[in-house]
Amino acid sequence: MxxxxxxxxxxxxxxxxxxxxxxxxxxxxxxxxxxxRVKMLREDNKAILSKLPFETLAANLGTxxxxxxxxxxxxxxxxxxxxxxxxxxxxxxxxALVAFFAQRETSVMNERVGGDVATVNGSxxxxxxxxxxxxxxxxxxxxxxxxxWKKTPAxxxxxxxxxxxxxxxxxxxxxxxxxxxxxLLFSMDGNGALTLHMGDGVKAIELAPGKxxxxxxxxxxxxxPYFEKFFFVTSPKEFAVEENDVDKLLKRSDVKVIGxxxxxxxx
Amino acid sequence: MKSLxxxxxxxxxxxxxxxxxxxxxxxxxxxxxxxEASDLMQDVFLRIYSASERxxxxxxxxxxxxxxxxxxxxxxxxxxxxxxxxxxxSLLLSIACAEDEHDDYETKNVLAKLFLKEPESSRTMAVxxxxxxxxxxxxxxxxxxxxxxxxxRLRGLQAKVKTLEVQ
Numbered sequence: 001m002x003x004x005x006x007x008x009x010x011x012x013x014x015x016x017x018x019x020x021x022x023x024x025x026x027x028x029x030x031x032x033x034x035x036x037r038v039k040m041l042r043e044d045n046k047a048i049l050s051k052l053p054f055e056t057l058a059a060n061l062g063t064x065x066x067x068x069x070x071x072x073x074x075x076x077x078x079x080x081x082x083x084x085x086x087x088x089x090x091x092x093x094x095x096a097l098v099a100f101f102a103q104r105e106t107s108v109m110n111e112r113v114g115g116d117v118a119t120v121n122g123s124x125x126x127x128x129x130x131x132x133x134x135x136x137x138x139x140x141x142x143x144x145x146x147x148x149w150k151k152t153p154a155x156x157x158x159x160x161x162x163x164x165x166x167x168x169x170x171x172x173x174x175x176x177x178x179x180x181x182x183x184l185l186f187s188m189d190g191n192g193a194l195t196l197h198m199g200d201g202v203k204a205i206e207l208a209p210g211k212x213x214x215x216x217x218x219x220x221x222x223x224x225p226y227f228e229k230f231f232f233v234t235s236p237k238e239f240a241v242e243e244n245d246v247d248k249l250l251k252r253s254d255v256k257v258i259g260x261x262x263x264x265x266x267x
Numbered sequence: 268m269k270s271l272x273x274x275x276x277x278x279x280x281x282x283x284x285x286x287x288x289x290x291x292x293x294x295x296x297x298x299x300x301x302x303e304a305s306d307l308m309q310d311v312f313l314r315i316y317s318a319s320e321r322x323x324x325x326x327x328x329x330x331x332x333x334x335x336x337x338x339x340x341x342x343x344x345x346x347x348x349x350x351x352x353x354x355x356x357s358l359l360l361s362i363a364c365a366e367d368e369h370d371d372y373e374t375k376n377v378l379a380k381l382f383l384k385e386p387e388s389s390r391t392m393a394v395x396x397x398x399x400x401x402x403x404x405x406x407x408x409x410x411x412x413x414x415x416x417x418x419x420r421l422r423g424l425q426a427k428v429k430t431l432e433v434q
Contacts, residue, residue, distance in 0.1 A: 004399060004400050004401070005292075005296070005399065006332065006395075006399045006401065009289040009292070009293075009328070009332070010328050012288075012289070013285055013286060013289060013328050015326050015328040015329075041288075041292075044288060044292070045288035048287060048288040048291050048292075049284060049287060049288065051305075052287065052291065052305055052308070052309070054280045054283045054284060054287075056309070057283060057309050057312055057313070058276055058280070060309075060313060061276055061279070061313070061316050253400075
């Protein structure tokens with residue numbers, strides 16, 4: 001879930017209605033991307049106030065009519081360059097992307113969705129464990145969606161957002177889109193490591209509409225703490241994830257992002 | 268004994284410390300220039316301070332956000348009219364430069380209009396809706412109008428923007 005800037009600002013100042021404040025507090029506790037945005041904005045707040053302290057303004061308070069305010073302020077404005085929020089976000093994601101491209105799962109990144117079962121290298125990936133349940137369910141007219149399932153001794157169970165999981169759990173991702181589009185599916189864990197589960201290298205792949213698709217491999221959770229967050233990104237146009245571009249991608253107006261967070265139990 | 272002015276400044280300092288970063292980032296988002304953003308941010312607070320006795324300062328985030336938006340749009344429009352380089356998206360430029368019947372009045376009486384709770388600027392609404400991504404309901408809540416009122420104002424502005432694009 002991408003929170004727009006104006007709402008995030010009001011969250012920081014505590015000016016949202018209580019219900020929304022609570023929702024975002026919970027999101028901050030469980031969603032690393034959102035928590036990062038909040039953290040960086042708090043740091044940015046300090047930088048702004050240290051560069052433009054109240055004293056700079058105080059000297060001009062009450063000295064003139066509002067009509068002169070701009071002139072006064074302009075005369076006394078401190079010129080400075082801040083490390084902008086966006087730049088900081090890029091930096092964080094640049095680090096994460098190093099992990100992203102270095103991961104062993106890279107070997108499966110180019111696997112195209114479509115086959116029922118794919119043999120995958122790497123200990124964290126196992127062959128698909130799920131039956132093709134509802135594989136022909138038509139979803140025309142609905143929004144794109146993503147499902148997360150877990151393999152248990154008793155069978156497979158569908159997980160809900162913010163459900164708890166543990167190290168070693170086998171997770172299967174499924175998705176569906178209502179119309180022809182391009183899509184990417186990746187995850188971020190509590191160590192900040194990104195893993196691409198579906199895509200063509202760094203590019204989104206073309207997705208066929210109309211039925212629920214299982215990814216050709218299940219995903220075994222490692223020991224990363226706190227959470228595993230999945231992102232399903234779709235767009236009518238082709239798009240790619242480039243280095244430093246993940247945060248920008250998630251904010252783009254021409255893409256739809258579906259997020260799904262699993263809490264890591266006992267972490 | 269502290270003077271009233273000193274007490275007023277002390278109270279305002281708290282507001283400044285809480286909201287200045289938000290206002291600064293808002294200005295930077297629209298103007299894309301550090302120096303101009305800090306200039307405008309101080310302008311916003313100076314104006315609010317001078318009228319603070321008439322304002323409800325309990326939860327001023329909307330007031331500060333909308334004032335910053337309005338002043339930034341005026342700045343963009345003025346620069347454009349003076350033929351200066353403006354580093355803003357074409358959507359923002361279109362919104363900032365769209366004329367409406369309140370244009371001249373608004374330029375001279377931004378705060379008077381705002382504080383007297385007269386109709387909000389269509390341009391500010393347009394930025395809240397088209398640039399910030401607020402829904403019509405959120406925009407309406409932000410500016411204190413009905414959803415249908417906001418829709419009507421935005422339709423009018425869109426028509427003016429189209430006219431500008433044709434010219």
